Amino acid sequence: MSEKIINLENIHKDYGGKVVLDNLNLYVRDKEFVTLLGPSGCGKTTTLRIIGGFETPSAGVVYFDGKKVNDVPPNKRPVNTVFQRYALFNHLNVFDNVAFGLRIQKKYSEGEIADRVNRMLKLVSLPDYGDRMSTELSGGEQQRVAIARALVNHPRVLLLDEPLAALDLKLRKEMQRELKAIQQEVGITFVFVTHDQEEALTMSDTIVVMNKGKIQQIGTPTDIYNEPKNAFVANFIGESNIVDGIMHQDKLVSFCGRQFDCLDGGFAPDEPVDVVVRPEDFEVVAPEQGQLVGTVKSVLFMGVHYEIMVETEHFTWTVHSINYADVGDRVGLFLTPDDIHIMHKS
Amino acid sequence: MIHNKPTRSGRLLTALTFIFLYAPILVLIIFSFNSTKSRTVWTGFTFDWYIKLFNNDAIMTALGTTLLVSALAAVIATIAGTFASVGLYAMKRRPRELLLQVNNIPVTNADIITGVSLCILFVFLGKFLGFELGFGTLLIAHVTFNIPYVILSVLPKLRQLDKNLFEAAQDLGCSWMQAFTKVILPEIWPGVTSGLLMAFTLSIDDFVISYFTAGSVETLSMRIYAMTKKRISPEINAISTLLFLVILALLIIINIREVQQEKKAAKKH
Numbered sequence: 312m313s314e315k316i317i318n319l320e321n322i323h324k325d326y327g328g329k330v331v332l333d334n335l336n337l338y339v340r341d342k343e344f345v346t347l348l349g350p351s352g353c354g355k356t357t358t359l360r361i362i363g364g365f366e367t368p369s370a371g372v373v374y375f376d377g378k379k380v381n382d383v384p385p386n387k388r389p390v391n392t393v394f395q396r397y398a399l400f401n402h403l404n405v406f407d408n409v410a411f412g413l414r415i416q417k418k419y420s421e422g423e424i425a426d427r428v429n430r431m432l433k434l435v436s437l438p439d440y441g442d443r444m445s446t447e448l449s450g451g452e453q454q455r456v457a458i459a460r461a462l463v464n465h466p467r468v469l470l471l472d473e474p475l476a477a478l479d480l481k482l483r484k485e486m487q488r489e490l491k492a493i494q495q496e497v498g499i500t501f502v503f504v505t506h507d508q509e510e511a512l513t514m515s516d517t518i519v520v521m522n523k524g525k526i527q528q529i530g531t532p533t534d535i536y537n538e539p540k541n542a543f544v545a546n547f548i549g550e551s552n553i554v555d556g557i558m559h560q561d562k563l564v565s566f567c568g569r570q571f572d573c574l575d576g577g578f579a580p581d582e583p584v585d586v587v588v589r590p591e592d593f594e595v596v597a598p599e600q601g602q603l604v605g606t607v608k609s610v611l612f613m614g615v616h617y618e619i620m621v622e623t624e625h626f627t628w629t630v631h632s633i634n635y636a637d638v639g640d641r642v643g644l645f646l647t648p649d650d651i652h653i654m655h656k657s
Numbered sequence: 658m659i660h661n662k663p664t665r666s667g668r669l670l671t672a673l674t675f676i677f678l679y680a681p682i683l684v685l686i687i688f689s690f691n692s693t694k695s696r697t698v699w700t701g702f703t704f705d706w707y708i709k710l711f712n713n714d715a716i717m718t719a720l721g722t723t724l725l726v727s728a729l730a731a732v733i734a735t736i737a738g739t740f741a742s743v744g745l746y747a748m749k750r751r752p753r754e755l756l757l758q759v760n761n762i763p764v765t766n767a768d769i770i771t772g773v774s775l776c777i778l779f780v781f782l783g784k785f786l787g788f789e790l791g792f793g794t795l796l797i798a799h800v801t802f803n804i805p806y807v808i809l810s811v812l813p814k815l816r817q818l819d820k821n822l823f824e825a826a827q828d829l830g831c832s833w834m835q836a837f838t839k840v841i842l843p844e845i846w847p848g849v850t851s852g853l854l855m856a857f858t859l860s861i862d863d864f865v866i867s868y869f870t871a872g873s874v875e876t877l878s879m880r881i882y883a884m885t886k887k888r889i890s891p892e893i894n895a896i897s898t899l900l901f902l903v904i905l906a907l908l909i910i911i912n913i914r915e916v917q918q919e920k921k922a923a924k925k926h
Contacts, residue, residue, distance in 0.1 A: 365824050385827040398825035402843040412829035415839075464829065 313341040314376075316467060316500055317362060322371035324357055324524075331357050332368070333524040339468070339502060344494055346503045346511040349521035350547070355504045356472055358521070362502060363470050364388050375467075391461035392470040396477065397453045399445040405432070405456050406441035412464040431459040434493060451482045458493070468500040475510065487514055508548045512536060520544050541657045545587040554626050556586035556653070564653055567603060567625040571646065575653035585654040590618070590631040592650035601643015603628070607636045682901060689894035696889070706895040716896060719880035726792070726867075726876065727860035730799030735853040737800070738807025743841070745808065746815040757812075760805045771802055772869035779870060790872025798870040799860045806859060807852035814848030815841075847918050851911060858907040861900070 317339040324332040332354045339345050347355035360366040361373060364385035373380050380388060391412070400408050409428045413419050419427075432438050435455035445453060454474060461469055471490075475483045491514050494501050505511055511518050512532045520527040520535060520543075528540040539545035542553050556566035561576030566586045578584060598604045605623035616631045621642060628644065636642055663671075692701035710716055745753050763771055779794045788794075819825075822844065826836035842849070864878035871879065877900065884893050 363824075363828065365827075385824065386830045386832060390828075392825070392828045394819070394821040394825055396819050396821065398819045398821040400822070400825075400840055400844070402846075411826075411839075415830035415835065460829070 313343070315339065316341045316376060317502075318374040318377075319358070319361070320372045320374070322358070322361065322368045322373070324354070324361065324366065324369050331524050332361075335371070335524070335526060337519060337526065337529070339500060341467075342498050342500055344491070344501045344503065344514060344516045346505060346515040346518050347521060348505060348508060348511040348518055348547075349527075350506055352523075353521040354524040355506075355521050359392075359470050359472055359502060359504050362468070363390055363392050389467040390470055391464050391466040391468075392472065393454075393457045393461050393474045395472045395474065397457040397474075399453055399456060399460070401445055403445070404441065405437070405443050405445060405448070408445060408456055409460045409463050411460060416464075427463055428459075431463040434462070434496070435459045436489075450478055451486065454478065454486060458490070462493070462497060462499065466499065468502060469494075471501060471503045473504055473506070475505070476507075483510070490514065512548070520547065522547070539587065539652065539654070541654050542585040542587065543657065545585075545652065545654065550590050550629060550631075552588045552590065552626070552628050554586050554588075556584050558582045558584045558653060562648070564651065567623060569602065571602065571651055572648040573651040573653055574648050575651075578653070578655070583656055585656055587652040587654060588628070588646065588650060590629045591616070592646065593628065593630045593632070594645040595619070595630060595632045595634060595636065596643040596645045598641045598643045601645055603644040603646075605642065605644070607638050607640045607642060610636060610638060685894050686898045686901070689891060689898045691891060691894075694891055696891075706891045707899075710892050710895045710899075713892065715875070716877070716880055716892070719875045719877045722792070722795075722874055723861055723877040726796055726799055727857050729796055730803055730860045731853050731857035733796075734800045734803030734856045735807050735849060738804045738852060738856075739811050739842075739845075739849055741804065742808050742811040742815055743837070745812060757808075760808055763802055764805050764809070768802075768863070768865035769869075772798075772866040775801065775866065776869035790870060792871075792874050795867060795871040795874055795876070798866050799863065802863070802866055803856035803859060806855050807849075810852035810855055811845060811848045814845040818844055847914065851914060854907060854911050854914075858904060858911070861907075862904055 315338045317337075319335055319337045322332050322335040322337075324330075335354070335358065337358070347358055349355045357366060361368050364380070364383060364387075367381060375383075375389065400411065403411070406428055409431055410424050413424045413427060428441070429438070432440060435458055437452060437455050437459070440448075440452070440456075445456060448456065454477075457474070474490075475486050478486060487510055490501075490503075503511075503514065512535075515532055517529065518532055518535050519529050522543050528535060528544045530538075535544065535548055539548060539551075542551075545551040546553060554566050556564050558564050558575075558578040559570070559581055561578075562573055564571055564573050564575075564584065564586060603621075603623050605621040605628070608620040608622045608627065610620075611618040613631070616633050617635055619630045619632055619636050619642075621628045621630050621644060623644075630644065687699075688696055689706055690702050690704070691699060692703040692705070745756060748756070775794075775798045776790070779790055779797075783789055783794075818841070823836055823841060826840040827833075831839060862878070863876075864882065867876045868879055868882070875883070877896070881893055881896055881900075884890065
């Protein structure tokens with residue numbers, strides 16, 4: 312494992328009594344792609360701005376390479392930022408936008424600057440765009456210029472504040488792939504903020520799920536998706552069915568009026584729990600073969616699969632299946648132990 | 658129902674309005690070229706009054722004062738107003754709205770009230786600090802009434818900026834001052850220059866406030882007023898014509914710039 316480059320310890324932030332970040336502890340390793348994921352108002356952007364130096368924490372310490380940087384202004388930090396609305400300089404052309412940071416440093420000759428800027432424009436697939444004004448570019452092109460403008464300075468860490476939010480779906484997918492490729496090519500740590508769980512899952516090495524100023528779970532995309540720590544994470548990452556259950560003993564849970572084998576343990580005897588089942592984990596079977604039996608209430612065609620709402624005695628389940636079922640059909644639902652995820656009530 | 662085609666009566670009304678507005682000025686301009694002092698009978702074309710005008714020391718001195726005070730006041734007010742706008746822009750919404758209302762009071766307030774109150778203030782302070790009404794107080798007065806107009810022209814430009822622009826500059830290594838001079842100022846420059854032109858125009862144009870604050874110093878509009886008190890000479894027509902044309906030219910420049918900026922902004926989206 313590589314060294315920790317950023318370390319946030321016990322970070323607290325409030326605006327006039329309104330708590331935005333509550334005892335946040337987080338570290339970022341060198342060359343890692345970390346995503347801060349959460350609904351709007353969860354504190355993810357504030358966390359990013361604290362790392363960038365645009366906000367100071369009300370309490371707690373920010374470390375960079377082990378050194379405290381709480382009072383270091385943004386222009387003295389080894390980070391660069393890609394802002395949500397790009398924040399390009401409209402009075403400058405593309406070349407001068409990208410060259411801006413290098414020129415401020417006054418360490419490079421114009422020749423070196425031209426070299427680095429052109430290499431960077433090539434990296435973001437905008438060679439020969441140097442003479443254009445930023446106002447003549449499309450959203451996706453502006454986005455690339457913003458990335459080039461930040462990366463050309465070789466920051467230790469690149470901060471990205473919902474950089475793809477303003478792009479249309481197709482372009483967003485394309486940029487996701489490209490961003491990931493760029494990150495691997497330049498080998499710079501990325502801290503990425505988004506509210507889009509799919510984006511987080513496809514791009515990140517590590518995902519930090521946040522809600523109401525608190526970290527809910529930190530883990531790899533696979534961990535977060537397969538082993539959500541609580542109902543919030545389960546619900547926010549992908550779709551989930553969440554029902555009340557009772558954990559009788561290790562590996563035995565009951566919900567919806569019957570007992571199921573599961574893989575979880577470590578709960579108090581007969582502890583009330585949240586039971587989470589992903590829609591795609593159900594197997595739709597004949598009624599007599601199902602552990603749960605219900606009636607199909609609605610069917611939606613989603614492209615790859617159908618989204619089927621199955622009403623059982625205790626709960627209406629969202630089920631994703633590649634097989635069609637008719638509204639009104641009686642169907643059985645079958646679950647294996649690893650389809651069932653048990654969470655402490657929060 | 659609003660008709661798109663102008664009706665005959667509508668056209669007539671518009672024509673009448675413009676005649677009422679501009680006929681006096683037109684008469685003034687025509688008679689500035691009249692060869693005798695008559696203000697009723699056309700007796701022949703001449704440039705005499707203009708020549709006389711440029712040989713009139715009192716008028717030339719007043720013109721010099723006006724240009725100097727207008728230029729200085731415009732520059733000072735533009736600098737102060739631009740920084741004030743940056744401050745206002747950075748404020749929270751509520752105090753900003755309040756201050757903007759205060760800023761707008763001098764704009765809508767009667768000039769005579771601004772003039773008299775400044776006069777009283779200057780006389781009062783002058784007694785303690787040992788100065789008299791003169792060029793200094795005139796300049797301060799002009800700066801004072803120009804600043805709100807500069808703010809009104811600069812602040813909207815700031816508001817149009819990407820809210821992260823300043824931070825982006827800092828992020829790329831700028832200190833506060835570098836971020837301002839290298840990024841913010843170039844981006845709001847059209848607003849700053851419009852403010853400067855507006856302030857300059859208003860200063861040249863001003864009579865009432867100057868009258869109360871200039872002491873023994875005389876601006877061009879004050880000179881014209883003084884001339885009307887004695888026997889009216891067609892020189893007044895000539896100087897008024899020139900003043901009118903200068904202000905008209907400045908206003909046209911300001912308007913053309915505004916249209917161009919709107920076109921530019923429209924292209925952006």
